[in-house]
Amino acid sequence: MEPYIHKVQYYETDKMGITHHSNYIRFMEEARAAFLEQIGYSYHRMESEGLVSPTVSVNVEYKKPTTFNDIIKIEVEIQKVTVVRSFWNYKMSVNDEVVCLATSSHCFIDNNGRPISSKKASPALHELLTSLAKEQ
């Protein structure tokens, strides 16, 4: 998989002179969307199949500050997939130095906001994510 690249924008910095920590949650989303697009299962495709995958948890460890114009490389991997949740890992680095480590988990809901099993809702997606998961 191609790592995702995010270039830090001026509006993403704060008065400490560094990238505001809330933005890393957004970079994770960008990287996750790009990952899903790469494997042929974009959010758009999911949504067209009546499937939405809201975030259930995030854990972020900020290792080093970044700032305007920094090129953040984000490596994404799927840790585990169950019928109700997917678990993701993120490693962000600038010039090969780790700046942030993070995980997130996501459930699956239908268009009415009800939790559903990904296996039932989209067996193809479930299988694809499972095949890519680190923990089988």
Added chain:
Amino acid sequence: MEPYIHKVQYYETDKMGITHHSNYIRFMEEARAAFLEQIGYSYHRMESEGLVSPTVSVNVEYKKPTTFNDIIKIEVEIQKVTVVRSFWNYKMSVNDEVVCLATSSHCFIDNNGRPISSKKASPALHELLTSLAKEQ
């Protein structure tokens, strides 16, 4: 009408040490929503009536920088209402010193995204906004 108060948050500042200019567009939305709530026609009510009012234009003049913890007082008024658009004015000040002057305009669309006349879609809202407009 009560002026709207926004206290500048840390995450709204940028590395220049000041409130990032894009955020004023958000403060305008906050103030507009609070204004509509005050007159008894909240976004929620509009949306429940199948009416949405997207932003068509904004003009912002930044007069003085603000920063973290500043208490911005936002005075809102309706300049004019036509059947297809409403026009709004904003005056933002900190300690009675003007920091930003702005205008915005908004159209009305239905749930399918089609432009509609506010007069037809919600005569009550149209009349209310018109009665409050500076330009009759």
Added chain:
Amino acid sequence: MEPYIHKVQYYETDKMGITHHSNYIRFMEEARAAFLEQIGYSYHRMESEGLVSPTVSVNVEYKKPTTFNDIIKIEVEIQKVTVVRSFWNYKMSVNDEVVCLATSSHCFIDNNGRPISSKKASPALHELLTSLAKEQ
């Protein structure tokens, strides 16, 4: 301590119709700043004493979605304080229903970005935070 109140803004929602999950990190910062202000040790005072306290980690569990106009009550407490870090807990609820549980930790750095002991940098702040911590 007074709980902190955040009213969800339109621009904080996403196309799922709910508050975007990244914003809760910002609500945590708002609540933390208000907490520090309440105990008489605002960010401003910290910064005027040459002390900055960047975020080192966040953990967020999203329990229930919130949306535009929801009034989120945020209860903050200090879990623990060491010489190099403070640990915080957050409980967010809407109409007494928990919507989000979170923790964060923060280090102390001086104006040159070097980590410092809060005990040395500001004994008064260190003592105050410690006296309020759940874990003594």
Added chain:
Amino acid sequence: MEPYIHKVQYYETDKMGITHHSNYIRFMEEARAAFLEQIGYSYHRMESEGLVSPTVSVNVEYKKPTTFNDIIKIEVEIQKVTVVRSFWNYKMSVNDEVVCLATSSHCFIDNNGRPISSKKASPALHELLTSLAKEQ
């Protein structure tokens, strides 16, 4: 000049299902920064020379909504340069359809926040911007 490309992110949408209008102000900043980098005068270089260029005004006309995953092409040009301000134009389009037209203006200040003449502060930058301006 290469047009700047911004792919709309999920967190940039709102509950109307479209890109929140405040974000276009941010796209303008991204495009302006990329433009300055292309001509060899990045914000970084400006700041290293003690020059900062805050936004003084923005005007935005939203022509068509955009949404998640849309590829926005942003064409930037300098309209005019005076000793105290630069004036910029932006044309944003998706699949060759104009979605947004905007202008912005920016002054120059030194590290102490005092307005300065770009001609004095950085004759090279002043000349470069002037040579690229539509209005001579």
